[in-house]
Amino acid sequence: MSDQTQSNLPGFLGVIDQAISRIESALLAIGVLLMAANTIANVVGRFVLGNSIFFSEELNRILIILITFAGISYAARHGRHIRMSAIYDGLSPGYRKILMILISLVTAIFLFLLCYYSINYIETQASRGRVLPALQIPVWVILVWVPVGFFMTGTQYLLTAIKNLTAPDIYLSTHMLEGYEEDEIEV
Template identity: 70%
Template structure:
């Protein structure tokens, strides 16, 4: 199979909202509801973050060059939005199977072994994400106890990092749901809605 073969690429599942044009989940029942809730939260966080950052940056440029006075809080607001976009983005990337993977050994395995390994990877990554969520909450509590505030906005510094545990939690949940999806389905899934792009059937030459 040549490297350029489209079968080498991750494939969206038939129930992926991007394919069906609607909103849905590849998981049944309560798990599907959780999956949809995470997707909606990601969409709101990413859309709000990107739009607010663009509005803030454009307003600052106009103020600087037209009115000779930039927005005094622009840099601090962008810092908050960058954190928001980054940690919502890791969950979004996990949902669409877009995280960088070290797959040299994985690629050489037969389908049954790849499936087992994918479940193990998903579970271990989920545990790691939940652990990082816990430690990030501890860090925020420590910051809050110090009482520091941002110089311009005059809001507590810990507010900047509120999105960190949210992003880690959603990413952990996404990997946990991926493990469940692989246990329930005969195919191999990189995420709840993205099929692995390998085809083990022989092709004619």
């Protein structure tokens, strides 16, 4: 298996990690391909046939939400979120490991809270009964990706904390060791 789907976490945690990886990859690939196809079709329709696709903007809005919230989980998996590491980098490895566990746990808690609040927001939107003008889809349906993304990202950070508690090295994500690439280090 590729490193995208092969987890280095043991047992059930590895199964969860692999499932999230596959879901992220599928959502991102499908979302980006659909957005590209929709945009190309709309441009061709507008300039070649003289008519735009009436639902193109709404579809792209849905896909942007999907890609954004699947993407935050993907970025967490690959240790690609922006980090402010001036203090962190100055610490000894033992303290860096403790801080990484703490950062991962606090981030996971906040993301799970955001998941909870976004579910409440979706319930509020559902009670209003609003629909998208062109597609006639209830507005709350397009927001489902928000709590899904928060939950998957929170799970990634929780798994990162567990990985750091069980492994001797320091991990930015479940399979990304801390450190800098050679081209990131200035001489």
